[in-house]
Amino acid sequence: MPQTPRLMIALALVLPLIGCGNDIQTTSGTKYLAAYTQPVPTPTATPGTPISIDQEVVKAASVDPQLQIPGRFGLARIVNGRLTAIPEEEAEQWRSLVAKHANLGEFVAISPLIAALASGSECVPYCDPIREIRLGAARQHVDAVLVYELGARTEKTNTLLAVADLTIIGGAFLPTRTVSAEGVAQALLLDVRNGYPYGTASALTDLSELSPSFGSEAVRARLLEDAMALTVERLMPEVDAMIGKLIAAQLAAR
Numbered sequence: 001m002p003q004t005p006r007l008m009i010a011l012a013l014v015l016p017l018i019g020c021g022n023d024i025q026t027t028s029g030t031k032y033l034a035a036y037t038q039p040v041p042t043p044t045a046t047p048g049t050p051i052s053i054d055q056e057v058v059k060a061a062s063v064d065p066q067l068q069i070p071g072r073f074g075l076a077r078i079v080n081g082r083l084t085a086i087p088e089e090e091a092e093q094w095r096s097l098v099a100k101h102a103n104l105g106e107f108v109a110i111s112p113l114i115a116a117l118a119s120g121s122e123c124v125p126y127c128d129p130i131r132e133i134r135l136g137a138a139r140q141h142v143d144a145v146l147v148y149e150l151g152a153r154t155e156k157t158n159t160l161l162a163v164a165d166l167t168i169i170g171g172a173f174l175p176t177r178t179v180s181a182e183g184v185a186q187a188l189l190l191d192v193r194n195g196y197p198y199g200t201a202s203a204l205t206d207l208s209e210l211s212p213s214f215g216s217e218a219v220r221a222r223l224l225e226d227a228m229a230l231t232v233e234r235l236m237p238e239v240d241a242m243i244g245k246l247i248a249a250q251l252a253a254r
Contacts, residue, residue: 020234022201022242026249029063063196067144069250070105074137074145074192076115078129083112083136090232097236101243110136110145130190137192144198148187148235152227182206183227185235189242199246201238205231 051059075094077086086094086109098107115136119127130147137145183205189198205227 020203020238022199022238022245024199024242024245024249025197026065026246026253028065029061032061033058063191063194065196065198066191066194067196067198067246067250069247070103071143072105072141073107074110074133074140074142075107076110076133076137076145076147078133078147078149079151081129083110083115083129083132085109085112089229093232093236097240097243100240101247103247104243108140108142110140110142112136114139134190134192134195142192144189144191146187146189146239148185148232148239150183150185150228150231152181152183152224152231180206181223181227183231185231187235187239187242189246199242201235201242203231203234203238205234 075086077084077090091109094107098104110133115132118135118139119132133145133147185203187201189200190196191198
């Protein structure tokens with residue numbers, strides 16, 4: 001699985017900081033901005049005119065939750081910074097989770113092809129995946145979309161027996177390498193119309209295995225795939241808990 005330098009750098013920074021967990025948001029942007037102790041700065045609409053940080057804050061905060069349950073929900077997968085189709089193994093896990101929360105309404109996968117068509121030529125050669133997902137979800141008439149992003153990295157280090165690599169037998173049979181893999185997954189439930197973030201969830205995986213020098217690259221590739229699969233599996237209960245909190249908050253509001 002190809003990895004970009006940007007992904008590797010991001011994972012190096014994020015992996016030590018993030019753990020498995022979940023959270024929701026139901027706060028109002030209108031109430032938040034009402035707490036300004038001075039006139040709220042109006043974002044300028046004049047092309048080419050720079051905006052201040054205060055105006056950017058107002059623009060970022062000016063969203064209110066509008067989620068209605070039941071509704072029409074989307075599911076989108078990002079790997080290596082791109083919207084991808086959902087593999088059958090992962091799709092089956094999501095189907096089980098969706099069935100558990102049937103009261104949410106309808107779930108549909110966001111099609112990369114539909115998203116590309118909705119994004120148009122502006123998506124070439126680079127496209128912001130969140131923009132592409134929101135446009136694709138809008139084309140599929142989705143109210144809110146659950147976006148999940150997967151990343152993984154591997155590392156191969158010498159063991160104390162690495163000197164055995166000087167011989168063919170040692171390199172072929174002795175555990176001269178430690179191969180490790182780390183996976184990270186983050187999920188975001190996002191309002192398609194206004195970008196409001198209703199909830200987040202995250203999960204981590206850390207695998208390692210001893211290997212002879214010969215064949216260690218195959219071990220590395222396998223561990224990378226295993227880390228991705230296990231990370232998705234660990235993400236499921238966090239998304240489950242996040243959805244449960246969101247449903248409880250909706251019921252309390254009613």
